[in-house]
Amino acid sequence: MARKSHVQTTINGETVEFLCEPRQSLLEVLRDELHLTGAKEGCNNGNCGACSVILDGRLVNSCLVLGAEIDGKSVETIEGLADPEKLHPIQDAFLENAALQCGICTPGFIMSAKALLDKNPNPTEHEVRYWLAGNLCRCTGYDKIVRAVLDAASAT
Amino acid sequence: MPIVAIPALIRNLTDGEDSVTVEGLTIREVINNLDNRYPGTKAKLCEDDRIRPGIGVYVNGVLTKVGMHERLEEDTELHFLPAISGGVLSG
Amino acid sequence: MAEKKEYKVIGTRPIRHDGVDKVTGRAIYGGDFQITGLLHGRVLRSPHAHARIVSIDTSRAEAHPGVKGVVTAQDLPTAADKMADLGEGAVNLKYLCDNILASDKALYKGHAIAAVAATNPHIAEEACELIEVEYELLPPVLEVRQAMEPDAPILHDNLRTSSLGETGDKPSNVASHFQHKKGDIDKGFDEADIIIEREFVTGTVHQGYIEPHNATALYNPDGQLTVWCSTQGAFTVREQLAEILQYPISKIKVVPLEIGGGFGGKINVYVKPLAALLAKKTGKPVKVLMNRADVFEGTGPTPASYITIKMGATNDGKITAAQTSLFFEAGAYPGSPVGAGAMCVFAPYNIENAQIDGYDIVVNKPKTAPYRAPGATNAAFGTETVVDEIAEKLNIDPLEIRLMNGAKEGDRRADGPVYPRIGFIETLEAAKEHPHYGSPNGKKYHGRGIASGFWFNIGLESSVTINVNPDGTVNLVEGSTDIGGTRASIAMQAAEVLGISAESVNPTVVDTNSIGYTAVTGGSRTTYATGYAAYEAAQDVVKQMKERAAKLWDVDEDNIQFADGEFSSINGKEEQISFKDLSARLGETGGPVIGRATMNPAGAGGAFATHVVDVEVDVDTGKVEILRYTATQDAGKAIHPSYVEGQIQGGVVQGIGWALNEEYIYNDDGAMTNASFLDYRMPTCLDLPMIDAVIVEVPNPGHPYGVRGVGEVPIIPPPAAIANAIYDAVGIRMTELPMSPDRLLKAMGKI
Ligand code: FES
Ligand code: FES
Numbered sequence: 001m002a003r004k005s006h007v008q009t010t011i012n013g014e015t016v017e018f019l020c021e022p023r024q025s026l027l028e029v030l031r032d033e034l035h036l037t038g039a040k041e042g043c044n045n046g047n048c049g050a051c052s053v054i055l056d057g058r059l060v061n062s063c064l065v066l067g068a069e070i071d072g073k074s075v076e077t078i079e080g081l082a083d084p085e086k087l088h089p090i091q092d093a094f095l096e097n098a099a100l101q102c103g104i105c106t107p108g109f110i111m112s113a114k115a116l117l118d119k120n121p122n123p124t125e126h127e128v129r130y131w132l133a134g135n136l137c138r139c140t141g142y143d144k145i146v147r148a149v150l151d152a153a154s155a156t
Numbered sequence: 157m158p159i160v161a162i163p164a165l166i167r168n169l170t171d172g173e174d175s176v177t178v179e180g181l182t183i184r185e186v187i188n189n190l191d192n193r194y195p196g197t198k199a200k201l202c203e204d205d206r207i208r209p210g211i212g213v214y215v216n217g218v219l220t221k222v223g224m225h226e227r228l229e230e231d232t233e234l235h236f237l238p239a240i241s242g243g244v245l246s247g
Numbered sequence: 248m249a250e251k252k253e254y255k256v257i258g259t260r261p262i263r264h265d266g267v268d269k270v271t272g273r274a275i276y277g278g279d280f281q282i283t284g285l286l287h288g289r290v291l292r293s294p295h296a297h298a299r300i301v302s303i304d305t306s307r308a309e310a311h312p313g314v315k316g317v318v319t320a321q322d323l324p325t326a327a328d329k330m331a332d333l334g335e336g337a338v339n340l341k342y343l344c345d346n347i348l349a350s351d352k353a354l355y356k357g358h359a360i361a362a363v364a365a366t367n368p369h370i371a372e373e374a375c376e377l378i379e380v381e382y383e384l385l386p387p388v389l390e391v392r393q394a395m396e397p398d399a400p401i402l403h404d405n406l407r408t409s410s411l412g413e414t415g416d417k418p419s420n421v422a423s424h425f426q427h428k429k430g431d432i433d434k435g436f437d438e439a440d441i442i443i444e445r446e447f448v449t450g451t452v453h454q455g456y457i458e459p460h461n462a463t464a465l466y467n468p469d470g471q472l473t474v475w476c477s478t479q480g481a482f483t484v485r486e487q488l489a490e491i492l493q494y495p496i497s498k499i500k501v502v503p504l505e506i507g508g509g510f511g512g513k514i515n516v517y518v519k520p521l522a523a524l525l526a527k528k529t530g531k532p533v534k535v536l537m538n539r540a541d542v543f544e545g546t547g548p549t550p551a552s553y554i555t556i557k558m559g560a561t562n563d564g565k566i567t568a569a570q571t572s573l574f575f576e577a578g579a580y581p582g583s584p585v586g587a588g589a590m591c592v593f594a595p596y597n598i599e600n601a602q603i604d605g606y607d608i609v610v611n612k613p614k615t616a617p618y619r620a621p622g623a624t625n626a627a628f629g630t631e632t633v634v635d636e637i638a639e640k641l642n643i644d645p646l647e648i649r650l651m652n653g654a655k656e657g658d659r660r661a662d663g664p665v666y667p668r669i670g671f672i673e674t675l676e677a678a679k680e681h682p683h684y685g686s687p688n689g690k691k692y693h694g695r696g697i698a699s700g701f702w703f704n705i706g707l708e709s710s711v712t713i714n715v716n717p718d719g720t721v722n723l724v725e726g727s728t729d730i731g732g733t734r735a736s737i738a739m740q741a742a743e744v745l746g747i748s749a750e751s752v753n754p755t756v757v758d759t760n761s762i763g764y765t766a767v768t769g770g771s772r773t774t775y776a777t778g779y780a781a782y783e784a785a786q787d788v789v790k791q792m793k794e795r796a797a798k799l800w801d802v803d804e805d806n807i808q809f810a811d812g813e814f815s816s817i818n819g820k821e822e823q824i825s826f827k828d829l830s831a832r833l834g835e836t837g838g839p840v841i842g843r844a845t846m847n848p849a850g851a852g853g854a855f856a857t858h859v860v861d862v863e864v865d866v867d868t869g870k871v872e873i874l875r876y877t878a879t880q881d882a883g884k885a886i887h888p889s890y891v892e893g894q895i896q897g898g899v900v901q902g903i904g905w906a907l908n909e910e911y912i913y914n915d916d917g918a919m920t921n922a923s924f925l926d927y928r929m930p931t932c933l934d935l936p937m938i939d940a941v942i943v944e945v946p947n948p949g950h951p952y953g954v955r956g957v958g959e960v961p962i963i964p965p966p967a968a969i970a971n972a973i974y975d976a977v978g979i980r981m982t983e984l985p986m987s988p989d990r991l992l993k994a995m996g997k998i
Contacts, residue, residue, distance in 0.1 A: 035281065038272020042457040042459070048457055048924050078272035081271070095267070101730065102731055104276060105507075107272040129935075132933075133933035136929060137457070141898075144896070161663045164428035166411060201412070217665060218706070218849045238589070
């Protein structure tokens with residue numbers, strides 16, 4: 001077994017330190033070491049977006065990033081999105097639009113949508129569809145997800 | 157009296173009849189009476205006095221889980237259809 | 248008993264009860280479960296599609312540092328060749344066990360051979376590679392027609408074709424054959440002016456739920472086995488574990504965690520028994536997660552099929568006869584959904600003369616599992632395409648021909664049963680009136696298609712208890728996995744009865760020790776049957792609360808009325824108390840009130856759908872673009888319309904994927920070559936327009952609010968509707984699924 005390396009990083013605004021093996025992905029570190037299980041594993045090879053997090057302002061599939069790579073960087077996950085007493089507008093829009101069924105894809109979609117709206121606060125339907133094409137949802141047919149993101153855009 | 161729809165593959169035993177009226181208050185009685193009239197039919201539908209695995213009994217169009225002792229009303233229609241096995245109906 | 252009336256809660260769109268947990272990432276899904284001392288399990292799978300297992304040597308794996316235990320089929324109790332009753336239907340126990348861990352033969356690539364528990368998943372994976380398995384390769388058989396040939400390789404030496412009590416005399420891959428006959432088929436074809444006969448082929452497709460299968464198991468020294476997992480039915484998991492492990496059901500507790508999609512694919516168990524075996528061997532809790540390739544290769548997809556359809560009609564459009572043979576892949580062990588397909592194939596139409604033959608055929612692919620209206624989509628692809636062709640040849644509008652022949656209350660299905668009140672015609676009328684159907688359609692390479700579908704829906708057992716809280720809210724306890732908003736749709740039915748808001752009901756899904764038997768979330772049954780149980784449990788609460796009010800006012804219970812959330816005395820004393828205020832006074836009137844009900848309702852009431860789709864075909868690339876999609880469906884009564892729309896939209900999109908992209912692609916050795924989301928290619932949001940879901944409400948007489956199941960039927964029409972639209976666009980009848988660019992280009996003679 002290779003030696004574990006020490007990583008210091010910022011997750012949802014808090015400084016976090018952990019030890020990780022070179023082969024551990026960021027997704028694995030988040031879920032198994034830090035118990036932040038909001039990011040989900042759907043495929044572990046970059047095809048589904050269920051593990052989406054924002055790394056230094058950029059949307060990534062955390063299953064494709066190594067845990068050791070985030071040393072000195074800043075990660076936003078679904079757990080950091082809501083205030084203690086208030087959901088983020090994207091979260092509200094997902095609830096109001098019934099944009100989830102099983103919900104396994106939801107954290108990934110919400111993080112993707114956040115990354116989109118951070119960049120482009122007024123996307124068209126096509127831009128939303130283009131941006132979210134890296135996230136798979138098998139339950140909803142995407143209709144209500146796209147509407148939720150458009151609603152969230154007009155609410156912010 | 158209950159009406160039994162004869163499955164296509166055993167109509168050779170019922171002189172080609174596709175539906176017959178048979179006396180009986182339960183599925184067991186109906187099958188026994190059917191077998192009295194058309195010998196051999198019970199052996200096709202049952203195994204060890206139970207409905208064969210692979211066959212579902214539909215009482216007025218609804219699959220029964222009760223089996224042989226399900227009580228029947230006047231004019232109940234019985235169908236013996238392939239059991240939809242292993243949760244297949246439970247998509 | 249369904250009444251047309253104004254509802255306060257039903258038909259509204261409250262925020263679902265589990266919503267906040269799910270948008271904040273706090274909901275605990277199967278894979279999220281943690282427990283101290285946890286080991287991680289991984290599974291070694293057969294690289295071969297068909298092979299005899301000569302030997303398995305696990306010694307090197309066991310010696311690998313960090314490995315705590317290895318199991319093979321030797322660790323399963325010896326399975327007898329007997330039928331196990333799993334509540335959902337009888338299953339051959341030997342087949343069930345062999346599918347968990349191959350004993351003598353590997354029957355598909357991905358078939359589990361051994362499982363390893365180690366201190367972390369990477370070590371478990373490494374150890375899997377150290378297991379030495381000697382195989383004797385056998386030729387695979389991958390397609391139903393090939394499997395039926397006289398010299399085809401045989402999967403099971405003891406399998407004989409069974410045909411209603413008749414058993415074949417030699418080994419065969421055809422597990423069973425059955426037949427339905429109605430009227431006189433020859434006479435029906437004689438009466439026809441036009442007869443269309445076509446062959447159809449559909450590919451193997453997967454449910455494609457985003458969450459892989461998972462299980463964490465713990466054996467306590469007292470013999471208690473606990474399994475935390477995501478499943479469509481905790482009780483069916485308990486039954487399957489009891490049979491496979493030959494372990495007393497009373498010593499098994501299954502805790503259902505949140506589930507990330509199932510669509511029928513999370514009823515059968517795969518890794519749950521493995522987690523239990525490893526937990527027993529190691530004495531530690533063990534979590535087994537599948538990876539995505541394992542999900543494709545090692546869990547049940549829905550079958551490929553070969554279907555022949557022949558239909559005849561008179562010149563004025565009356566369908567006089569219909570005949571079909573359905574050949575369905577069962578996968579490695581018998582049990583395809585051909586029975587259901589056969590019951591659905593002509594179900595939308597009232598046809599006097601019909602004959603249906605169904606064949607269940609084993610091939611070297613994973614054992615098939617249910618997938619949303621199992622069998623019906625394959626069957627409808629054939630029928631609905633032929634109906635379209637008849638309409639075209641007779642110059643009749645395709646909606647009109649369906650209206651002319653559509654099944655109504657009192658009509659008899661080809662397989663026998665008579666329809667109660669159904670809403671097929673209403674879905675056709677809704678499609679006809681929809682602006683989509685009236686909109687212009689005539690651009691070059693654009694086309695419009697329509698198709699319909701039927702699915703039975705089921706009832707089965709559900710249990711619900713309701714505890715009344717002192718503040719006038721209630722806690723509702725149920726055993727139905729919430730896979731897409733059923734906590735809300737069930738709670739709303741109780742709220743309606745109790746005259747309280749949806750938010751005043753707190754629904755909780757509990758484990759198998761904490762509620763009465765509840766069948767799987769499947770068969771479009773949950774809002775119907777568990778909702779019905781919630782309705783009855785709420786009625787039980789009302790009855791008991793009336794007794795309390797009577798006590799309070801010292802009158803006879805018969806004199807207490809309950810309406811709009813208020814109890815009142817109707818005789819003598821003028822008294823009134825709200826549900827909420829009375830809830831606060833339970834202590835003084837006799838203690839807690841718990842309502843309960845268990846149901847196995849018989850009147851599930853079938854569901855029909857009619858879809859209209861516009862496509863554009865790119866004649867250079869063969870790509871089909873979905874331009875507009877409208878789906879009408881009879882929901883009986885939509886409890887929470889947003890989630891009904893969601894079911895329709897989701898089903899439609901799965902159907903679109905099935906129609907255009909999705910299939911298992913095999914090489915000659917029988918290995919799936921596209922076992923990843925990238926290569927299997929389910930629809931993304933960029934592939935789609937908005938899906939217009941039109942809810943039609945023809946109340947189901949078998950439910951107090953008229954509910955019909957809605958989850959499954961929307962997947963049925965899309966492949967046929969799209970095929971019909973492609974024909975309208977380019978004049979080519981596609982008879983093979985998926986209608987992928989290469990197939991379309993071939994059909995157009997371009998490659
Ligand atoms: S789990 Fe990372 S993209 Fe699927
Ligand atoms: S809600 Fe289930 S995968 Fe999106």
